[in-house]
Amino acid sequence: MKKVVVIGESILSPLGATPQENFEAVCRGESALRRYEGMFGVKEPFVASLMDRSLWQTEGRTFFDSVVIEAARRAVEAAGIDPASPRTAFVLSSIKGNIEHIDTQDVTLAASARRLADAFGNPNPAVVVSNACISGLAALLQGRRLLLGGGFDHVVVVGAEVQSRFIVTGFQSLKALSESTCKPFDAHRDGLNLGEAAAAVVLGFGDSGWELVDGAVRNDANHISGPSRTGEGSYKSLRYVLRNCTPDELAFVNVHGTSTLYNDEMESIAIDRAGLMDVPVNALKGTFGHTMGAAGILESILSMRAVDAGLVLPTRGFSELGVSRPVRVSPEMGKTDKKAFVKLLSGFGGVNGALLFRKGGAAC
Amino acid sequence: MLTIKKFATIPSGSDLTALYRAEVGDYPKFFKMDTACKLGFLLAERLAEEPRFTPREDRAVLMFSTCGSLCNDRHYEASVREFPSPSLFVYTLPNIITGEIAIRNKYEGETSAYVLERFEPETFVALVEQAFQDAVTESAVCGWVDVRADDDFTAFAFLVERGGTGMELNKETIYGTVNQ
Numbered sequence: 001m002k003k004v005v006v007i008g009e010s011i012l013s014p015l016g017a018t019p020q021e022n023f024e025a026v027c028r029g030e031s032a033l034r035r036y037e038g039m040f041g042v043k044e045p046f047v048a049s050l051m052d053r054s055l056w057q058t059e060g061r062t063f064f065d066s067v068v069i070e071a072a073r074r075a076v077e078a079a080g081i082d083p084a085s086p087r088t089a090f091v092l093s094s095i096k097g098n099i100e101h102i103d104t105q106d107v108t109l110a111a112s113a114r115r116l117a118d119a120f121g122n123p124n125p126a127v128v129v130s131n132a133c134i135s136g137l138a139a140l141l142q143g144r145r146l147l148l149g150g151g152f153d154h155v156v157v158v159g160a161e162v163q164s165r166f167i168v169t170g171f172q173s174l175k176a177l178s179e180s181t182c183k184p185f186d187a188h189r190d191g192l193n194l195g196e197a198a199a200a201v202v203l204g205f206g207d208s209g210w211e212l213v214d215g216a217v218r219n220d221a222n223h224i225s226g227p228s229r230t231g232e233g234s235y236k237s238l239r240y241v242l243r244n245c246t247p248d249e250l251a252f253v254n255v256h257g258t259s260t261l262y263n264d265e266m267e268s269i270a271i272d273r274a275g276l277m278d279v280p281v282n283a284l285k286g287t288f289g290h291t292m293g294a295a296g297i298l299e300s301i302l303s304m305r306a307v308d309a310g311l312v313l314p315t316r317g318f319s320e321l322g323v324s325r326p327v328r329v330s331p332e333m334g335k336t337d338k339k340a341f342v343k344l345l346s347g348f349g350g351v352n353g354a355l356l357f358r359k360g361g362a363a364c
Numbered sequence: 365m366l367t368i369k370k371f372a373t374i375p376s377g378s379d380l381t382a383l384y385r386a387e388v389g390d391y392p393k394f395f396k397m398d399t400a401c402k403l404g405f406l407l408a409e410r411l412a413e414e415p416r417f418t419p420r421e422d423r424a425v426l427m428f429s430t431c432g433s434l435c436n437d438r439h440y441e442a443s444v445r446e447f448p449s450p451s452l453f454v455y456t457l458p459n460i461i462t463g464e465i466a467i468r469n470k471y472e473g474e475t476s477a478y479v480l481e482r483f484e485p486e487t488f489v490a491l492v493e494q495a496f497q498d499a500v501t502e503s504a505v506c507g508w509v510d511v512r513a514d515d516d517f518t519a520f521a522f523l524v525e526r527g528g529t530g531m532e533l534n535k536e537t538i539y540g541t542v543n544q
Contacts, residue, residue, distance in 0.1 A: 095457065102441050109458075109479040110430045125487050128479035130432060130458040138476060145494035166437075169444050170453035216498060219466040219475040221419065225454045232472065236421060240500065348454060349463030351475050 004144045005360070006210040007154070008079025008202035009301045010071045012056060013195075013288060014049050018074075022298075023305040026313055027333065031287045033181045033193050040100075040165040044172055047181055048163060049195035049289040056198075062105070064098045064162045065112055067198035069119045072158045075200035076120070081154045083120035089152045090117045090126040093139035093159035094293035100164035116158065133256070133347030134217065135159065136199070136296025137355055141215035143203045153204060160198035161292035168194060174225070176260055184257035184283035184315050185264045185329045187322030192258040195289025199297040208360035210304050213340075216240035220350035227262050231270030233352035234344065238274035241342060241356040250279045251338035252312045252330065254303045256345045257283025258290055259317065263346060268323035270344075270352075282330045286317030300343045300357065307359060312336050366496060367528035369503070371541050372410035373520035374403055396451065397464060398436040400429070400511045404461035407521040408469060408505050417470050424474040424504035425462040426495055428488060432458035432479050435511045461509060471505075474498055483508050483518070485535035485542075492524060492533065502526050 011018065014032030015025035032049040039046070051067070058066040072090070076083045083090075090113065098107040113126035127146075131138040136159035143155035171177050171194060178191035203212065218236040220228035228234075253276055255267050271281065284299050291298055306313045312334035321329060339359040346352045374383070380402045384394050388409055394402060404427060436455045443449040454460065459477035466475050474495065480487060492506050507521030520542060524533055531537045 099437060102437060107437075108430060108434055109432055110481045113479070114481055125481060125484065127487075127491065130477050130479050131475075132457050132459050142491075142494070145497050148497060149490060149494045165444065166441060166456075169448040170440065170450075170456065173448040173450040173453055216500075217474040217476060218421065219425070219463065219472055221466040221470050221472045224460055224463045224467065236472065240498075347459075348457055349459040349475065349477075350466055351459060351463065 002205045003207060004147050004203055004212045005206040006201055007204045007206065008075045010074035010078060011199045011298055011301055012067055012071050013197040014051050019301050019305060023302055026287055026302060029316060031316060033289055040168060042165050042168045046168055046177055047193045049193065050163060051196045062098050062101060064160060065115050068112060068116055068158050068160045071160060071198035071200040072116060072156050075202050076156060079202035081202060083156065084122055086123050087153040088122060089124050089146050089155045090122055091139045091143050091155060091157045092116055092126055092128045093135040094161055095130060095132060095135055096167055099166045131347065131351050132349050133292060134296060134345040134351050134353040135293045137343060137345045137353040138217055140201065140212060140296060140300065140355060144212050144215065147203060147205065155203045156200060157203060157297060158200040159294040159297040161294050162196050163194050178259060181317055182259035182286055183317040184259045184285050185321065185323055186318050187320040189259040189264060189322060192260055192285065193289035195291040197288060197291040197294040197298050199294050199301055201297055201301065211358045211360060213356040213358050214241050215353065215355040217351060217353045222350055224350060225348050227266035227346055231266045231273060233350060234267060234270035234346055235273040237352050237354035238270060241354045242274060245340060245356060247276050247279050249338060249340050251307050251336040251341045252280040252282055253342045253344055254299055255281055255283050257285050259285055265323050267344065268325040268327045271327050272325040277327060279328065280312045280330045280334060281327045282313050282315045286315060296343065296345055303341050303343060304357060307339060307341060310335055310337060366493060366524050366526060366533040367530040368522050368533055368537060369525050369528055369530045370411045370523040372407045374406060376517050377515050380406065391468065398455040399514045400433065400509050401455065401461045401464045403509045403517060403519040404465050404507060405468060407507055407519060408465040411505055411521060411523040412469060419470040419472050421472045421500055422502040423471045424495055424501045425465045425471055426476050426492060426504050426506045427461050428478045428480055428508050429458065429510040430480060430482060431510050431512055435513055465505060473501055485538040489533060489535050489538055496526060
């Protein structure tokens with residue numbers, strides 16, 4: 001079977017405008033998480049990682065559409081592909097898109113996807129994958145499937161989320177937000193922080209570089225807003241992608257690690273059941289917050305950079321293990337000579353997903 | 365080859381509570397759902413087969429729309445002005461419909477929600493076929509549930525399986541079935 005590989009990427013976040021800038025910021029232990037009061041007209045203060053809206057705002061476009069198109073443009077440029085070609089497809093990942101404009105505009109993700117494809121003169125129907133918090137991961141998997149399904153040479157997968165009163169008040173109403181910076185897998189974790197980012201990956205066929213080996217999405221079939229106590233869907237996703245890979249070949253598992261009590265506990269159980277207790281585990285939510293529709297793409301890109309540099313990124317915010325299974329959470333920067341990793345995510349609707357990435361030429 | 369095993373549809377404006385009472389009746393969580401989830405739930409009930417409620421990883425749930433959760437998003441946004449409602453907020457995700465179907469039926473396979481500009485049989489068939497690249501998936505509930513308002517919607521779903529003896533899944537059979 002032909003290999004699906006990453007041929008271009010981009011990240012726009014509060015920590016930088018390129019994958020390299022973001023990677024270096026993570027290595028330095030930085031974060032843009034800070035406390036906001038009165039932001040978006042939300043009464044209760046909240047901690048979040050938000051972008052500077054003056055930086056990438058395009059005239060005549062919403063901020064969300066602006067960052068989606070800018071992230072795509074940078075990834076397309078890096079890949080050197082023709083975005084207008086009928087053999088190029090676009091996939092958009094977001095959860096709430098333009099929701100901040102719900103009173104005044106067509107805020108459907110379908111409309112944003114059309115504007116994305118139109119911005120590049122692309123004729124194909126743009127597909128949106130909106131699978132709650134695993135959207136970015138599911139969109140990458142959809143990109144792989146589009147290529148393997150035939151008819152396309154390249155797929156541009158873009159994930160983005162911008163925050164708003166709609167989203168912040170929603171998470172506040174669920175009591176899911178931490179009042180301080182989040183602490184993935186930590187004994188004192190008490191909720192998540194929301195974040196903003198846009199990230200894009202161009203997928204194509206090739207023999208070298210980073211291969212998107214496989215992926216799976218599985219449902220807990222248990223609860224719409226709480227994870228399974230047995231990590232059912234997360235475990236089954238892991239089991240699927242590990243069919244052709246042994247745990248000792250993995251540099252790390254980059255987990256969801258939202259820092260809610262239930263999510264992190266669930267992930268520890270899934271990791272244990274999947275036989276990954278000896279594999280380092282890290283999470284990036286303490287750096288970027290939960291960037292929702294961007295998370296799967298943002299966190300995958302940074303994980304690829306880390307393996308390229310022989311590093312296991314630190315889990316910012318973590319200090320004392322607070323889950324029932326003794327998973328190997330990386331508190332500080334570590335080293336690795338492994339060439340593969342797993343990206344793990346879970347979300348509302350009981351949905352879970354895993355992707356396996358492998359550096360070209362490595363055995364797995 | 366993929367084939368169509370069953371098809372179900374609910375006309376726009378139907379009284380969903382009446383349908384629930386006539387066809388189901390034993391799942392009170394139905395009343396908490398938003399309109400999209402009620403439609404997905406009722407369609408999946410009609411597509412379900414015996415024996416029911418046995419956990420199975422080989423059945424996927426793939427739901428498509430243009431509006432996503434927009435109708436319920438408006439209800440939530442209205443609540444924010446008074447008091448943000450957590451029970452409305454959890455339905456502001458286009459994929460909750462897939463979760464409700466999975467929970468009811470113990471479908472532990474893939475669940476995915478897609479948003480498309482319009483219903484096009486060609487795109488619909490291509491995305492369903494691509495989902496079957498997952499080696500575990502043997503069948504899938506595949507639906508178009510587009511809720512423009514609580515009383516204005518398009519809702520139909522297919523039970524699609526690998527192999528099988530039904531009509532082949534292609535743009536002509538999808539187009540023909542939907543327009544019957």
